[in-house]
Amino acid sequence: MGKNIESNLANTPHFNPLNPQEFRKQPHEMVDFIPDYYQNIDSYPVLSQVQPGYLRANLPQNAPSLPESLETILEDVKNQIIPGMTHWLSPNFFAFFPSTVSTAGFLGEMLCTCFNSVGFNWIASPAATELEMLLPKSFMFQGTGGGVIQNTTSEAILVTLIAARDKALDVDGSGNLNKFVVYASDQTHSTFAKACKMVGISPRNIRLIPTTIDAGFSLSPIQLKAAVEADMENGLVPLYLCVTLGTTSTTAVDPIELLAGVAKEHGMWVHVDAAYAGSACICPEFRHHLNGVELVDSLSLSPHKWLLSGLDCWVKNPTALVKALSTNPEYLRNKQSESDSVVDFKDWKVGTGRRFKSLRLWLIFRTYGVVNLQDHIRSDVGMAKIFEDFVRSDPRFEIVVPREFGLVCFRLNPDETFGSDYTELSNQKLLDWVNSTGRVYMTHTKAGGIYVLRFAVGATLTGDNHVVAAWKLIKEGADALLKTV
Amino acid sequence: MGKNIESNLANTPHFNPLNPQEFRKQPHEMVDFIPDYYQNIDSYPVLSQVQPGYLRANLPQNAPSLPESLETILEDVKNQIIPGMTHWLSPNFFAFFPSTVSTAGFLGEMLCTCFNSVGFNWIASPAATELEMLLPKSFMFQGTGGGVIQNTTSEAILVTLIAARDKALDVDGSGNLNKFVVYASDQTHSTFAKACKMVGISPRNIRLIPTTIDAGFSLSPIQLKAAVEADMENGLVPLYLCVTLGTTSTTAVDPIELLAGVAKEHGMWVHVDAAYAGSACICPEFRHHLNGVELVDSLSLSPHKWLLSGLDCWVKNPTALVKALSTNPEYLRNKQSESDSVVDFKDWKVGTGRRFKSLRLWLIFRTYGVVNLQDHIRSDVGMAKIFEDFVRSDPRFEIVVPREFGLVCFRLNPDETFGSDYTELSNQKLLDWVNSTGRVYMTHTKAGGIYVLRFAVGATLTGDNHVVAAWKLIKEGADALLKTV
Ligand SMILES: Cc1ncc(COP(=O)(O)O)c(C=O)c1O
Ligand SMILES: Cc1ncc(COP(=O)(O)O)c(C=O)c1O
Numbered sequence: 001m002g003k004n005i006e007s008n009l010a011n012t013p014h015f016n017p018l019n020p021q022e023f024r025k026q027p028h029e030m031v032d033f034i035p036d037y038y039q040n041i042d043s044y045p046v047l048s049q050v051q052p053g054y055l056r057a058n059l060p061q062n063a064p065s066l067p068e069s070l071e072t073i074l075e076d077v078k079n080q081i082i083p084g085m086t087h088w089l090s091p092n093f094f095a096f097f098p099s100t101v102s103t104a105g106f107l108g109e110m111l112c113t114c115f116n117s118v119g120f121n122w123i124a125s126p127a128a129t130e131l132e133m134l135l136p137k138s139f140m141f142q143g144t145g146g147g148v149i150q151n152t153t154s155e156a157i158l159v160t161l162i163a164a165r166d167k168a169l170d171v172d173g174s175g176n177l178n179k180f181v182v183y184a185s186d187q188t189h190s191t192f193a194k195a196c197k198m199v200g201i202s203p204r205n206i207r208l209i210p211t212t213i214d215a216g217f218s219l220s221p222i223q224l225k226a227a228v229e230a231d232m233e234n235g236l237v238p239l240y241l242c243v244t245l246g247t248t249s250t251t252a253v254d255p256i257e258l259l260a261g262v263a264k265e266h267g268m269w270v271h272v273d274a275a276y277a278g279s280a281c282i283c284p285e286f287r288h289h290l291n292g293v294e295l296v297d298s299l300s301l302s303p304h305k306w307l308l309s310g311l312d313c314w315v316k317n318p319t320a321l322v323k324a325l326s327t328n329p330e331y332l333r334n335k336q337s338e339s340d341s342v343v344d345f346k347d348w349k350v351g352t353g354r355r356f357k358s359l360r361l362w363l364i365f366r367t368y369g370v371v372n373l374q375d376h377i378r379s380d381v382g383m384a385k386i387f388e389d390f391v392r393s394d395p396r397f398e399i400v401v402p403r404e405f406g407l408v409c410f411r412l413n414p415d416e417t418f419g420s421d422y423t424e425l426s427n428q429k430l431l432d433w434v435n436s437t438g439r440v441y442m443t444h445t446k447a448g449g450i451y452v453l454r455f456a457v458g459a460t461l462t463g464d465n466h467v468v469a470a471w472k473l474i475k476e477g478a479d480a481l482l483k484t485v
Numbered sequence: 486m487g488k489n490i491e492s493n494l495a496n497t498p499h500f501n502p503l504n505p506q507e508f509r510k511q512p513h514e515m516v517d518f519i520p521d522y523y524q525n526i527d528s529y530p531v532l533s534q535v536q537p538g539y540l541r542a543n544l545p546q547n548a549p550s551l552p553e554s555l556e557t558i559l560e561d562v563k564n565q566i567i568p569g570m571t572h573w574l575s576p577n578f579f580a581f582f583p584s585t586v587s588t589a590g591f592l593g594e595m596l597c598t599c600f601n602s603v604g605f606n607w608i609a610s611p612a613a614t615e616l617e618m619l620l621p622k623s624f625m626f627q628g629t630g631g632g633v634i635q636n637t638t639s640e641a642i643l644v645t646l647i648a649a650r651d652k653a654l655d656v657d658g659s660g661n662l663n664k665f666v667v668y669a670s671d672q673t674h675s676t677f678a679k680a681c682k683m684v685g686i687s688p689r690n691i692r693l694i695p696t697t698i699d700a701g702f703s704l705s706p707i708q709l710k711a712a713v714e715a716d717m718e719n720g721l722v723p724l725y726l727c728v729t730l731g732t733t734s735t736t737a738v739d740p741i742e743l744l745a746g747v748a749k750e751h752g753m754w755v756h757v758d759a760a761y762a763g764s765a766c767i768c769p770e771f772r773h774h775l776n777g778v779e780l781v782d783s784l785s786l787s788p789h790k791w792l793l794s795g796l797d798c799w800v801k802n803p804t805a806l807v808k809a810l811s812t813n814p815e816y817l818r819n820k821q822s823e824s825d826s827v828v829d830f831k832d833w834k835v836g837t838g839r840r841f842k843s844l845r846l847w848l849i850f851r852t853y854g855v856v857n858l859q860d861h862i863r864s865d866v867g868m869a870k871i872f873e874d875f876v877r878s879d880p881r882f883e884i885v886v887p888r889e890f891g892l893v894c895f896r897l898n899p900d901e902t903f904g905s906d907y908t909e910l911s912n913q914k915l916l917d918w919v920n921s922t923g924r925v926y927m928t929h930t931k932a933g934g935i936y937v938l939r940f941a942v943g944a945t946l947t948g949d950n951h952v953v954a955a956w957k958l959i960k961e962g963a964d965a966l967l968k969t970v
Contacts, residue, residue: 014860015853015861017585017590017861018574018588018945027516027519027591030592031595032509034595035505038505052611052821053615054611055611055612055615059619063850063851063854066854067854067856072851073852077596084611085610085611085612086610088609096609096816099603100601101598103504103511103512105598106512106595107511107515109594113594114519114586115574116574117572118573123533123571125570126540127533127540127568127570134544151835151836154835162683175663175687178660190817194810198809198810249815325679327676327678327679328675330931331733331929336537341537341538350636350639351637352674352676363558366552367552367555367558369550370549371550371551372500372552375500376500443816461503
């Protein structure tokens with residue numbers, strides 16, 4: 001039975017994409033390629049200077065029939081891909097918020113890819129689920145809940161919003177979304193309004209409460225209270241408050257404790273978006289920004305922004321999340337899930353499949369230890385402070401809002417005689433000039449109507465010398481601009 | 486100016502998490518660790534045999550203060566993590582669908598992590614956006630649209646559903662979701678109903694049309710038409726059809742062309758979920774399953790299931806997607822986006838941040854070439870066929886549905902005298918016994934009320950000998966079971 005089938009087998013030499021010989025060779029070549037890239041990174045324009053469509057002209061549009069060598073491919077990486085990169089890891093990258101990486105994060109990613117396990121439920125990868133559950137313990141948000149790795153802050157907001165919506169709809173019974181209102185400051189990341197739209201909350205019911213430069217662009221609990229009360233008088237129901245710890249524009253900190261106090265009186269779900277600045281709270285001197293965090297329902301944090309790794313979201317009480325997002329098809333049923341002794345992370349997020357991403361943060365914590373990670377945060381903050389001092393020392397510039405973390409918000413000093421449009425144009429011109437040199441990349445924002453230049457320190461390779469050079473370049477731009485205009 | 490600030494700088498030795506010496510050392514150690522894992526993988530139980538909570542007892546619950554060596558950490562990986570893994574890359578893994586990996590996919594992941602760029606808009610990483618736009622060309626879904634890498638199939642369904650919903654709401658004007666109906670077969674992955682719930686479609690308006698074993702569990706265009714017409718008579722509006730190419734339970738193929746014909750008559754959005762079987766269509770002999778694909782609005786595919794890499798979603802006409810999902814905050818504004826000459830992928834998906842994931846597929850195509858990738862699909866299908874022949878050669882077993890790809894659906898032959906609950910129990914017992922040996926991992930499903938054993942061939946390291954050994958083990962289980970019960 002099956003005998004003659006078996007005897008035919010041995011002669012079929014299969015293509016083996018995990019050939020051990022190749023695996024022992026090619027990834028080593030790549031490990032040599034990467035530090036070379038980092039060592040040369042200073043020599044590339046940090047903001048790519050290519051034109052739209054450049055790649056189509058330079059790379060084949062179809063997959064080749066036959067294999068190509070790693071050497072050929074790496075040549076294309078060097079000659080075609082790298083010139084089209086905006087180098088987020090360049091020490092001269094001061095744009096947006098940084099996207100940090102580290103040797104340990106890299107090792108964690110390698111291990112994650114090596115196992116390539118898909119941990120949608122406990123049984124599919126017990127270690128993946130359990131390591132992920134250990135992380136929040138060793139981190140900062142404990143208690144009744146737990147943490148789950150989402151892909152983006154947007155996803156964390158989306159799933160908690162759905163949990164809050166479905167919980168409220170259950171209580172309400174009408175099935176009508178039109179009466180639910182959500183709140184945040186006008187500084188909140190645009191992804192909040194996008195997530196609201198995605199779950200069906202009408203733009204009419206999204207309150208982005210105005211902030212002021214005098215209050216450091218922080219959300220005022222008094223204004224929140226007023227807005228909530230006005231809505232309730234109109235028969236609307238407060239649903240969700242998004243508090244930001246470190247806004248994208250200026251790293252403003254909304255006061256968690258006071259805001260949660262207002263929101264909780266009215267039974268709202270409170271989420272803290274700590275995408276960037278949450279990581280700083282591993283240092284005692286920043287920890288106070290989290291005061292009141294025990295009152296909130298969920299908190300999300302993007303460790304890739306400052307803690308050398310990927311994104312996480314912590315949820316205080318996952319019941320509502322699981323209620324909104326769980327599925328139980330036959331092909332995923334198993335004893336452990338049914339015994340209720342385990343957590344199935346697929347029920348805390350959008351997708352089913354998920355990688356063993358906690359390995360990254362785990363490798364980072366263990367390889368560096370808390371002491372070095374604190375040092376890392378402090379050295380970035382220290383460099384930002386150096387830049388701030390430079391700005392303050394030059395009367396042509398001003399600091400727009402006080403610096404709290406690694407971001408400096410500044411601009412060419414306004415000479416009000418020429419009007420605010422002139423100030424804005426001067427700053428725009430300065431920014432374009434700086435970025436066009438390819439030697440520094442910064443971005444801008446508008447806050448309170450003011451056009452602001454953002455200098456965000458935090459790329460892993462940035463040292464004091466890069467900050468000094470960046471400031472020299474900015475001064476050079478200002479010299480030229482103020483002479484010629 | 487700034488002089489004395491500068492003179493203080495040189496003395497601060499910063500912690501450097503991208504230290505080139507370390508980078509040249511530790512990742513090489515990891516590259517040696519990984520093939521060792523693959524070479525020993527046969528010796529681990531494929532389905533982890535740990536108990537819930539095992540890890541908490543064995544690993545520190547807090548991040549250490551001080552750094553630990555890579556050796557110490559890798560010891561913990563070996564002794565604590567690996568025993569808790571269900572080894573998806575084990576050649577004895579025949580559960581769910583495979584999660585494939587390859588040396589080239591690994592290289593692509595390394596490069597992606599190396600650059601660590603965040604490509605939310607074009608300017609933030611021109612090469613990342615442009616390489617991603619080249620991929621679909623070299624792949625299979627061309628025309629007016631393009632492809633964007635989502636994180637999961639669930640996300641692809643979610644965002645296209647939102648695009649369809651918002652487009653329909655715009656036309657409708659009432660703001661009322663209650664009249665929109667969505668369609669799929671009862672074999673569709675549970676994530677479809679989950680996504681519908683997420684976007685606010687009431688479970689009452691989700692039609693999961695029954696399929697039958699005689700029709701191979703494929704969605705019938707006639708039944709779809711009847712369902713749509715009945716709904717329209719009741720004043721409801723057909724919104725979205727999810728067609729599956731290769732269902733999760735039994736790899737049933739819904740007929741795209743006929744179904745899209747029905748759906749398009751009524752202006753519905755048609756999505757094809759080709760998560761698993763889509764990859765097979767790189768072989769001409771499977772290509773016909775895609776007939777009619779030019780009629781659909783979107784298609785998603787999880788190359789990690791069979792094409793050695795991560796997930797993608799192709800959209801025919803991204804306008805509705807961009808309309809539903811775009812954001813334009815000041816801090817992300819830039820000339821290129823405003824000139825409309827570029828694509829900003831953040832507007833095609835949930836999150837803002839996104840990695841340079843296209844590098845993986847690109848490395849895979851180039852390193853292996855189409856010829857080897859076809860060979861890879863065919864050798865998996867060939868092994869599944871061998872297993873199918875084994876099953877057919879033993880009268881105690883039966884094939885439940887004809888095999889089309891790499892999945893064999895079979896069961897212990899029912900002896901109807903003892904009733905269907907006895908058959909089900911026997912198959913359950915057999916499955917539990919096989920899995921508890923740790924030598925093979927299979928899963929089950931129910932289709933048409935029948936409890937089915939699933940044998941999915943496709944783990945990268947699986948060879949003919951593993952299929953032979955698995956069959957021997959299954960026979961051994963059947964011998965024991967049928968003797969003792
Ligand atoms: C046909 C099909 N669709 C969707 C999914 C869910 O995929 P994801 O985890 O990427 O959301 C699966 C997973 O196995 C599947 O087989
Ligand atoms: C405060 C804040 N929230 C949310 C986001 C968006 O994050 P994601 O891309 O992870 O959705 C950002 C990105 O910079 C951010 O700074």
